[in-house]
Amino acid sequence: MPELPEVETTRRGIAAHLEGQRIRAAIVRQPQLRWPVPARLHSRLRGRRVAAVDRRGKYLLLRLDRECLIVHLGMSGALRLLTDKREVGRHDHWDLVFDRGVVLRFTDPRRFGSLHLTEHPESHPLLSSLGPEPLGDEFSGAYLYTISRKRQVAVKHLLMNSRIVVGVGNIYVCEALHQAGIHPLRAAGRISLLRYEALAAAVKRVLGEAIEQGGTTLRDFFNADGAPGYFSVRLQVYGRAGEPCLRCGNVVKRTAQGQRGTWHCPGCQH
DNA sequence: CGAACGACCTGCAGGC
DNA sequence: TGCCTGCAGGTCGTTC
Numbered sequence: 001m002p003e004l005p006e007v008e009t010t011r012r013g014i015a016a017h018l019e020g021q022r023i024r025a026a027i028v029r030q031p032q033l034r035w036p037v038p039a040r041l042h043s044r045l046r047g048r049r050v051a052a053v054d055r056r057g058k059y060l061l062l063r064l065d066r067e068c069l070i071v072h073l074g075m076s077g078a079l080r081l082l083t084d085k086r087e088v089g090r091h092d093h094w095d096l097v098f099d100r101g102v103v104l105r106f107t108d109p110r111r112f113g114s115l116h117l118t119e120h121p122e123s124h125p126l127l128s129s130l131g132p133e134p135l136g137d138e139f140s141g142a143y144l145y146t147i148s149r150k151r152q153v154a155v156k157h158l159l160m161n162s163r164i165v166v167g168v169g170n171i172y173v174c175e176a177l178h179q180a181g182i183h184p185l186r187a188a189g190r191i192s193l194l195r196y197e198a199l200a201a202a203v204k205r206v207l208g209e210a211i212e213q214g215g216t217t218l219r220d221f222f223n224a225d226g227a228p229g230y231f232s233v234r235l236q237v238y239g240r241a242g243e244p245c246l247r248c249g250n251v252v253k254r255t256a257q258g259q260r261g262t263w264h265c266p267g268c269q270h
Numbered sequence: 271c272g273a274a275c276g277a278c279c280t281g282c283a284g285g286c
Numbered sequence: 287t288g289c290c291t292g293c294a295g296g297t298c299g300t301t302c
Contacts, residue, residue: 003295034278034297058296075296076280091280110279112296126298153273162297169295218295219282238295258274261293 002073004134004167005210006221006229007058010079013224014104015053017081018062021098022049030093034074034114037094044117045069045096057130057166061121068121074112080105081224131165134203139165141197148188148196155191156184156257159203168203171216171238174263176202178237178247183269184262209234237263 002010026045031037038044045064054061060079062069071079082103089107094115096104106113118124132138144165148158158164159173168176177184179202182195191199215221215229218239222228236246241254241263250267 006295032279072296074279075294108279109281110294110296112278151272157273160296171295216295221295259276 002058002077002215002221003169003172003210004055004058004207005172005213005231006215007055007060007073007167008211009215009223009229010073011053011055011060014079014081017102017224018050018053018098018104020049020051021102022047023064023096024099025095025097027095027097028093029088030091030111033093033108033111034072035116037115038117041094041115041117056121056127057133057162058169059127063121067117067119070114070116070118070121070124070126071106072114072126074108074110074114076110077106077108077113078222079224080107080222080226129163131161131163134165134167134207139200139203141193141200144196144200145191145193148191151187151189153188154185154257155182155188155199156262158188159199165203167207170260170262171218171235172203172206172210174238175206175236178263178265178269179206181268181270184257184264186270237265239263 023045026042028037028041048064050062051065052063054063058072060071062071082105083101091109092105092107094106121127147164156173156177159168176199180199182199210216210231213229213231214223216231217228218232237252240252243252245252245265245267248265248267250265252263252265255262
């Protein structure tokens with residue numbers, strides 16, 4: 001499900017409601033996620049106050065007074081804020097219960113999501129070797145150009161490597177490469193600085209616009225209020241195999257790159 | 271070191 | 287109707 005815009009949409013949906021609130025209970029129904037949920041979560045969290053809700057790449061950081069909860073939504077995960085009693089579904093794996101009946105509920109059919117509790121998130125193994133944020137100043141055409149020299153990997157895979165840059169998943173990498181006119185299979189080390197500047201700008205533009213639209217809902221993404229995102233209608237290539245390219249009119253192609261689908265326009269991406 | 275691939279898990283659409 | 291296959295927004299660990 002979620003790439004950076006969906007995670008950021010979730011963060012914005014829950015932050016103001018949770019910051020300053022105390023956790024009254026933690027309920028774990030299914031501890032077998034991508035990694036086992038920390039043991040004795042309830043006793044470790046009860047009474048703790050949420051100081052802030054931050055994001056690093058696709059990880060949400062619920063900063064408590066001392067420790068930090070690291071939440072990843074995996075492929076199909078979502079967090080919702082519930083303000084009234086709601087029936088517990090088959091994939092509702094954990095809840096954090098706050099005052100006045102407010103519940104933060106994690107739902108994840110495929111269970112690729114995760115929950116960690118740590119005192120030092122910045123040095124946590126999951127976060128310590130992440131690359132720069134795509135919307136920050138460190139991520140630029142010059143950065144991509146420098147880091148990609150002599151690398152044979154396809155540029156699509158370079159952008160999806162979280163050590164290079166975080167938060168760029170399969171939807172938005174296809175969209176950004178299309179906007180920049182770059183073929184997804186092109187070797188990363190054989191792309192000019194000028195084209196990388198166009199690509200970095202495209203990444204920032206597509207992610208920024210998707211955040212404005214509340215993310216992309218393909219099947220099952222919903223925000224903290226249970227509403228879908230509205231970026232789907234703006235997708236230019238992702239999922240549009242056989243349809244005309246909206247820029248040049250050629251037929252959009254779907255290919256397989258590794259195990260995953262890649263969509264591109266043979267007419268305007270080289 | 272870089273690159274390729276399998277692994278984790280469930281749900282759904284499509285073909286027969 | 288039911289069974290099978292392939293596909294789905296992520297990313298870690300293993301192998302070459």
